[in-house]
Amino acid sequence: MYDNYRTNGNLGLGLTVNAPKSALMYFGQWRLPSMLMIQLAGERLTLRTWHKFLGLHLDTPRLTMATHNNHLRSSCLRCLDIMKCVAGVHWGADRNTLLRLYLAFIPGKIMYGTTLYKSAAQTHLKKLDVVQTMALHIVLSVFKSTPIILLHAESGVMPHSIYRMELDCHLLHRISALPSSHPVSSLYCLSTVLHQPPTWPRVRLPYIIRNIRACHTLSLNLPRPAPVTPLPPVPLWKDLSPYVSPYFPAPFLKPTDAVLAQQLFYTMDSSTYKDFLGIYTDGCHSPPSSFVSVAYFEDLSICQTWSFSGRYDVLTAELIAIFQALEFIWTFLQPQPSVLYTDSQSSLTLLLPDHLVTHVRTVHAIMEHLLFLVTPHWHLHLQWIPSHVGIRGNENADAAAKQALTSSTLLHVTPDCANSLNLHAAPAYCTLRQPYLPPTCGVFAPTPQNTLRHAIPVETLM
Missing domain, CATH: 3.30.420.10 (Ribonuclease H-like superfamily/Ribonuclease H)
Structure with missing residues (x-):
């Protein structure tokens, strides 16, 4: 099979690899001592330092995700230019409209693929936090010296760091319900650091360890492994x-x-x-x-x-x-x-x-x-x-x-499905969110016609 794959790119089962559209990448701790010479269907594959796959820009050899973060920042800055034109100086849209523009264009781009690129260094992740801060400055039309915590409190938008931590908890909850044959479920079940995850400074933590640390930060009990069988209870000879x-x-x-x-x-x-x-x-x-x-x-x-x-x-x-x-x-x-x-x-x-x-x-x-x-x-x-x-x-x-x-x-009743986790009942999560919730009266005293309080009530954010 390997000879067939090397000569004509045939993987079997009717699948064929397109050599001109394929790329060769190397991931490891050290750089390659020499150039790789790999051919597919008689064509030499190009060794690339970065490649775009499913919207994510992968870089070699360390997979630092720096290329993806820089590209994502540039894309979001172009959306900020649109918001600046809509906001204007002496005229423009109100806060409600600007906030809707921000929620429609920027958070979806930043949160896509967070599971993969959130292991990047904090210096790269902070670049995306700066984009959120710039957007909130445009929405609220405040001075640049305004504290960031007040921007989140007035707009009701949570920082991306809290969203990433919330996503870690949900992913760990879903991993606990995966079938026992799934490799990620095996890593979680066989892990020996469930109760006290280690801390390695200046080292990227493994996937499971990051999720476990997020649960410990929010004082959440780790879900017990409860694999769900993918096979239905209906026998093969019974048709419903x-x-x-x-x-x-x-x-x-x-x-x-x-x-x-x-x-x-x-x-x-x-x-x-x-x-x-x-x-x-x-x-x-x-x-x-x-x-x-x-x-x-x-x-x-x-x-x-x-x-x-x-x-x-x-x-x-x-x-x-x-x-x-x-x-x-x-x-x-x-x-x-x-x-x-x-x-x-x-x-x-x-x-x-x-x-x-x-x-x-x-x-x-x-x-x-x-x-x-x-x-x-x-x-x-x-x-x-x-x-x-x-x-x-x-x-x-x-x-x-x-x-x-x-x-x-x-x-x-409690739904018997393992695709959700109620973080709002966790005291640590509520304490973490409290500084960013809108106050009872506006910090910047917006006018009744130009307030976010009518569009996003406090009750919807709790």
């Missing part, structure tokens, strides 16, 4: 596709065809799912980190609500609603034909074969319930329906979810 329908019987347009959608739904409900117990599920999100899952049993006049908090998404709330509805059916109801209506097409797509990518634990838990509820005695189906087209059961579930956000009589 006939019981999951992520599509509507006929295409229609929203919202102009809302009446047609209602007619198609009631026709399907009275024919395909006649004499079925109708169950409607929905998930709702309220900033900053409150989620509610609802299961509405229309025929039984029962509405169940569950709430949880954390850095999750609406898809998690939809999956929790489906899981809790199946749990309620299995626990309290007698075997009968049932149909579960949901307006989340993504949730049902994850239940189909070869579509599972995220939310592994929650989806596997739903599949385990489906294995027991798709028997002839239960005859359960999961059906997608369009949202906000006037379907009575779906509208009632949506109204119950919004009303439950302000209710205190909720059954609190």
Whole structure:
């Protein structure tokens, strides 16, 4: 195979390496004593000192990421020139507009690839912090001698160092849930420095050690290794596709065809799912980190609500609603034909074969319930329906979810998915963020028409 790869660049499995577009790079502690002579498909590969790969500029031989940081700084400075033109001197946009421009152009560039280039020296990372400071000066229109901590407090923008530390904690939390066969999970499980990570001055720390130190800085308990098997609980000879329908019987347009959608739904409900117990599920999100899952049993006049908090998404709330509805059916109801209506097409797509990518634990838990509820005695189906087209059961579930956000009589549950970590409950994290939160009154006394307090309330930053 090596001879075939060296002569014509064929890797097998239909993959071929394009020699003119390929580059040769060497990474190590020392420089090469002599030039490498490597040929691919009869063409000599060029030995480069830097190369751009997936938006990251890699430099040899030490991989200091200095080239990437310099290129990133130059790109962000061009965006600052646009903000200066929009801000003007005697005229220009207000703070709200300038802050939106900054959040749209600069943080996305800086945070892309942070996992790789955050191991660079602090002198290179501080160059990017200077870009953020310059942008906040333009947004707030203050003197250059203004303390940096006041810039963050007035604008409500956290420093990049805190974002990088938060990202380290989330990555370590996700590593703990990787399959045991994953090489990164093996490094975490076999690590002997979990409780007291070493400190090596002037040396770049390994990937796992950096994440562990971030958790220690925020006084967070290290997550225990809990690998998630990538194999679903459904056996190979069992197919759940006939019981999951992520599509509507006929295409229609929203919202102009809302009446047609209602007619198609009631026709399907009275024919395909006649004499079925109708169950409607929905998930709702309220900033900053409150989620509610609802299961509405229309025929039984029962509405169940569950709430949880954390850095999750609406898809998690939809999956929790489906899981809790199946749990309620299995626990309290007698075997009968049932149909579960949901307006989340993504949730049902994850239940189909070869579509599972995220939310592994929650989806596997739903599949385990489906294995027991798709028997002839239960005859359960999961059906997608369009949202906000006037379907009575779906509208009632949506109204119950919004009303439950302000209710205190909720059954609190913890989503069983390892893709999030609630840092806002950590005292050390709150203490670290406190100096950068907006004060009760403006430091620079902005006018009511030109204030950030209306656009970004203090409650949304806690």
